[in-house]
Amino acid sequence: xxxxxxxxxxxxxxxxxxxxxxxxxxxxxxxxxxxxxxxxxxxxxxxxxxxxxxxxxxxxxxxxxxxxxxxxxxxxxxxxxxxxxxxxxxxxxxxxxxxxxxxxxxxxxxxxxxxxxxxxxxxxxxxxxxxxxxxxxxxxxxxxxxxxxxxxxxxxxxxxxxxxxxxxxxxxxxxxxxxxxxxxxxxxxxxxxxxxxxxxxxxxxxxxxxxxxxxxxxxxxxxxxxxxxxxxxxxxxxxxxxxxxxxxxxxxxxxxxxxxxxxxxxxxxxxxxxxxxxxxxxxxxxxxxxxxxxxxxxxxxxxxxxxxxxxxxxxxxxxxxxxxxxxxxxxxxxxxxxxxxxxxxxxxxxxxxxxxxxxxxxxxxxxxxxxxxxxxxxxxxxxxxxxxxxxxxxxxxxxxxxxxxxxxxxxxxxxxxxxxxxxxxxxxxxxxxxxxxxxxxxxxxxxxxxxxxxxxxxxxxxxxxxxxxxxxxxxxxxxxxxxxxxxxxxxxxxxxxxxxxxxxxxxxxxxxxxxxxxxxxxxxxxxxxxxxxxxxxxxxxxxxxxxxxxxxxxxxxxxxxxxxx
Amino acid sequence: xxxxxxxxxxxxxxxxxxxxxxxxxxxxxxxxxxxxxxxxxxxxxxxxxxxxxxxxxxxxxxxxxxxxxxxxxxxxxxxxxxxxxxxxxxxxxxxxxxxxxxxxxxxxxxxxxxxxxxxxxxxxxxxxxxxxxxxxxxxxxxxxxxxxxxxxxxxxxxxxxxxxxxxxxxxxxxxxxxxxxxxxxxxxxxxxxxxxxxxxxxxxxxxxxxxxxxxxxxxxxxxxxxxxxxxxxxxxxxxxxxxxxxxxxxxxxxxxxxxxxxxxx
Numbered sequence: 001x002x003x004x005x006x007x008x009x010x011x012x013x014x015x016x017x018x019x020x021x022x023x024x025x026x027x028x029x030x031x032x033x034x035x036x037x038x039x040x041x042x043x044x045x046x047x048x049x050x051x052x053x054x055x056x057x058x059x060x061x062x063x064x065x066x067x068x069x070x071x072x073x074x075x076x077x078x079x080x081x082x083x084x085x086x087x088x089x090x091x092x093x094x095x096x097x098x099x100x101x102x103x104x105x106x107x108x109x110x111x112x113x114x115x116x117x118x119x120x121x122x123x124x125x126x127x128x129x130x131x132x133x134x135x136x137x138x139x140x141x142x143x144x145x146x147x148x149x150x151x152x153x154x155x156x157x158x159x160x161x162x163x164x165x166x167x168x169x170x171x172x173x174x175x176x177x178x179x180x181x182x183x184x185x186x187x188x189x190x191x192x193x194x195x196x197x198x199x200x201x202x203x204x205x206x207x208x209x210x211x212x213x214x215x216x217x218x219x220x221x222x223x224x225x226x227x228x229x230x231x232x233x234x235x236x237x238x239x240x241x242x243x244x245x246x247x248x249x250x251x252x253x254x255x256x257x258x259x260x261x262x263x264x265x266x267x268x269x270x271x272x273x274x275x276x277x278x279x280x281x282x283x284x285x286x287x288x289x290x291x292x293x294x295x296x297x298x299x300x301x302x303x304x305x306x307x308x309x310x311x312x313x314x315x316x317x318x319x320x321x322x323x324x325x326x327x328x329x330x331x332x333x334x335x336x337x338x339x340x341x342x343x344x345x346x347x348x349x350x351x352x353x354x355x356x357x358x359x360x361x362x363x364x365x366x367x368x369x370x371x372x373x374x375x376x377x378x379x380x381x382x383x384x385x386x387x388x389x390x391x392x393x394x395x396x397x398x399x400x401x402x403x404x405x406x407x408x409x410x411x412x413x414x415x416x417x418x419x420x421x422x423x424x425x426x427x428x429x430x431x432x433x434x435x436x437x438x439x440x441x442x443x444x445x446x447x448x449x450x451x452x453x454x455x456x457x458x459x460x461x462x463x464x465x466x467x468x469x470x471x472x473x474x475x476x477x478x479x480x481x482x483x484x485x486x487x488x489x490x491x492x493x494x495x496x497x498x499x500x501x502x503x504x505x506x507x508x509x510x511x512x513x514x515x516x517x518x519x520x521x522x523x524x525x526x527x528x529x530x531x532x533x534x535x536x537x538x539x540x541x542x543x544x545x546x547x548x549x550x551x552x553x554x555x556x557x558x559x560x561x562x563x564x565x
Numbered sequence: 566x567x568x569x570x571x572x573x574x575x576x577x578x579x580x581x582x583x584x585x586x587x588x589x590x591x592x593x594x595x596x597x598x599x600x601x602x603x604x605x606x607x608x609x610x611x612x613x614x615x616x617x618x619x620x621x622x623x624x625x626x627x628x629x630x631x632x633x634x635x636x637x638x639x640x641x642x643x644x645x646x647x648x649x650x651x652x653x654x655x656x657x658x659x660x661x662x663x664x665x666x667x668x669x670x671x672x673x674x675x676x677x678x679x680x681x682x683x684x685x686x687x688x689x690x691x692x693x694x695x696x697x698x699x700x701x702x703x704x705x706x707x708x709x710x711x712x713x714x715x716x717x718x719x720x721x722x723x724x725x726x727x728x729x730x731x732x733x734x735x736x737x738x739x740x741x742x743x744x745x746x747x748x749x750x751x752x753x754x755x756x757x758x759x760x761x762x763x764x765x766x767x768x769x770x771x772x773x774x775x776x777x778x779x780x781x782x783x784x785x786x787x788x789x790x791x792x793x794x795x796x797x798x799x800x801x802x803x804x805x806x807x808x809x810x811x812x813x814x815x816x817x818x819x820x821x822x823x824x825x826x827x828x829x830x
Contacts, residue, residue: 409681412680412681412683413677413680413681416679417670417673417675417680417694418677418680420659420663420670421670423656423663423667424656424659424667424670427656427657430638431654432656432667433637433638433642434638434639435642435647435734436639436734437667437670541660541712542663544660544662544663544666544695544711545661545699545710546695546699
């Protein structure tokens with residue numbers, strides 16, 4: 001036997017993951033997720049969730065450098081895996097002995113028990129579960145015994161298989177119009193991908209990963225090094241061009257449903273870009289960000305609606321600047337009283353501001369003017385030369401234009417004096433002030449820019465849905481936007497896009513997540529903070545130091561400018 | 566010689582505690598002046614009063630013939646007073662060169678419209694600022710580390726960067742709060758030389774808080790001693806070294822009779 005202390009670790013992790021397995025089962029996640037097949041007839045999302053706990057337990061049951069022998073490692077994995085199975089088995093037994101438990105734990109249903117016991121009844125099923133979890137624990141533990149060049153392909157192959165299986169419904173939706181029926185039937189089951197497809201994906205992904213590590217990476221690196229600066233620049237342009245072309249034709253590929261999802265994601269990207277300026281650049285924690293979204297939407301609604309509430313009945317394009325302007329002004333108005341506040345205090349006040357706007361919108365006081373809980377209907381649609389925007393595809397391009405504008409503005413501001421002031425403010429407000437940075441204008445500029453983006457998002461949102469209701473503008477939107485920029489990487493522009501895709505796009509596409517959305521956010525935030533505090537796609541350090549050659553050239557140029565002036 | 570900074574009977578209280586009391590003192594143009602005193606004597610508080618971080622309760626502070634009493638820190642920075650901190654306070658998640666650029670703030674004029682449309686004036690200003698920042702990088706010996714994050718720099722480099730950032734605003738008066746704290750003897754000697762160099766080459770007036778007597782006695786032309794917020798002595802290094810009141814404040818009453826402050830060779 002090895003030292004008992006390392007076995008303690010396996011026991012501890014096994015118990016933790018066991019409790020996790022029990023929780024996800026008892027709150028109904030396993031059962032809800034069981035309807036989605038990843039690999040037809042083999043693995044459902046619910047099972048994946050359940051089984052991954054044992055895999056994780058096994059993986060963390062020992063660590064390299066603890067002097068554990070391979071056999072010891074496998075043994076630890078087994079212990080952790082078996083322990084992970086214990087709490088769910090207890091749940092099965094309890095549910096069998098006292099069926100009344102369902103009155104209190106509504107999610108402990110017969111079908112959940114069937115999932116946990118593989119439809120084999122209490123005794124046999126429990127034993128199977130124990131065995132499966134034990135084996136998975138061993139696999140998890142053994143994974144770390146493998147050399148890195150084997151680990152990576154296995155992991156990527158596995159992840160590719162699961163990812164594609166998970167999104168099979170969407171792939172099917174996209175491929176259906178172009179692909180022969182026979183091929184589709186071969187690739188996809190009733191739900192999920194067929195086992196053969198899964199194996200093919202695994203082999204391809206793992207094979208590619210292995211090839212990349214052994215040869216591809218070096219070859220690519222060689223080519224990159226040998227490339228002349230001008231070719232590198234051309235290639236970059238080509239890549240960006242291809243990316244833009246891809247984004248432009250995306251709605252044609254995706255179809256209406258997915259384009260609608262893209263519209264929602266795009267709206268959140270636009271808001272995320274705005275909040276990224278306030279929180280990511282300037283470090284001002286704003287929890288009432290939805291207020292500006294609401295203001296943009298309501299101004300758009302009131303100015304363009306055909307119903308009795310309307311003020312102008314003017315066109316979308318004429319109303320758009322007013323929406324953005326109103327949100328910007330609101331940003332400044334909120335900014336002034338909170339200039340002297342920091343951190344938590346700022347967060348609380350902005351939270352209150354968001355609530356004030358929401359309460360005002362539903363209030364009876366303003367009902368005659370802005371519709372109260374009945375909201376505003378018949379909001380105007382944009383029109384270009386007689387062409388009216390109706391379909392999600394049309395709005396896709398409008399939102400895309402908004403996002404591109406916001407990216408451009410963020411990017412220009414970030415790299416300018418203003419961006420430096422924001423970041424200095426974020427890093428240390430007192431020092432920033434002592435360096436001569438004017439706090440008032442710097443903070444107000446951040447609030448105003450952030451609010452303007454949000455107002456733009458709100459205006460497009462109102463027009464896209466053609467009706468708005470107060471309950472669309474709750475605190476949850478603020479939390480969503482904040483979470484997505486944290487997960488993506490605070491202060492990073494690509495991070496906002498990645499964050500929105502993960503936190504908004506995925507739950508929209510996988511409807512089972514809807515109920516557990518907040519849980520998912522919480523879990524993702526914690527995992528991000530623990531494993532990747534800088535976010536999924538952090539912003540790189542901008543290289544600005546000039547080297548000898550640049551310095552001389554720059555000096556010459558500067559002198560030329562001087563002599564010309 | 567004209568005085569660049571004059572404080573007149575400055576009082577700063579925190580509740581019942583008088584942190585700075587009736588402090589009157591002058592800093593001649595282009596001199597190196599040190600403030601010394603035991604811990605808690607009010608030295609850093611006095612710095613905070615000069616830079617506008619604290620509002621003084623009584624008295625007046627005159628910089629270059631203008632009262633700066635009641636002005637905000639950013640206004641005072643723009644008038645030409647810059648500082649470093651006892652516990653280094655850099656913009657940690659920004660690169661070295663961006664720290665310096667941020668310090669240039671009082672020199673810059675461009676606005677957001679120029680930034681958005683890349684107007685010629687803004688582009689030119691940014692380019693010149695970048696050049697200047699690179700020069701400062703060289704000046705403080707941080708060439709090659711411009712793109713490192715400030716937090717990843719070694720301790721000594723962080724101290725240098727803080728000075729570079731303070732210099733970026735082209736100050737007339739530079740306040741250094743224990744610039745050699747935590748340095749080994751060699752680094753201390755280098756920093757001392759560097760401070761002298763700043764004054765000699767750039768003509769910047771320097772006000773120094775320092776505990777290392779070798780540094781203080783080596784470069785100061787004038788020393789002021791604080792204890793409990795009061796000025797207990799001032800004069801040239803030699804006078805301070807033999808002042809009984811100073812020795813008492815540092816070493817206690819018993820020692821005062823026989824000792825002088827020892828300056829290690």
